[in-house]
Amino acid sequence: MAARISVRVETEDFDPGDELAVLEALPGGAVASFTGLVRDEGGLKALHLDHYPGMTQRQIEEIVRQAAARWPLLGVTVIHRHGTLPVGARIVFVGTASSHRVAALEACAFLIDWLKVSAPFWKQAIRQDGGREWVEAIGADDARASAWDMR
């Protein structure tokens, strides 16, 4: 059975409960998810997320295809927001459904690790004092994603 795959790149907020309900309606019996939010760092007001329209959706779909080839998944939902998101706002959602908890959990972790290093988004920090700076990539994120190739 082909996995039910949903990838959305959008500015609007989403309801993780609604997204989980869709995955829970599949017959697998195991659903895992990750929600990423704008972290409350001292002095931060919001994050602005820039992305590469056209490439973003396709790139995320490619990562999802890799996950679906590697684990027996019944459903995958990935939502990634862009635009200006205040502290506490949801940025990203990854949900996976499977008949096996290990598959659901591992695929979810794989997806968020790879999204971080290969989906064309760029975060800009907007400080409460009005200052702005682009967030630097973290080498440890590359290492985490690459580690999946060796497992």
Add this chain to the structure above:
Amino acid sequence: MSDLRLLYFAWVRERIGVDDEEVPAPDPDMTIAALLDLLGERSAGHASAFGDRTRLRAALDQQFVPLDTPIGTAKELAIFPPVTGG
């Protein structure tokens, strides 16, 4: 010969001051890095954006590629910093 569309993101776009621009299609054997050398002469902003190659990544026709990749017959070249999504 068609043009090559250049797209810039994040601080690369800010330093150059435009979202995108078109250049005459370069020789197919020219690498992205060699094209950046030429583009760097266009303005101080270009020179600043393309100065430190270790901080740049590229996509040719919406596929990530190393900077030493020949441009070939690609229609779109995007230049940007390492991604920071998720």
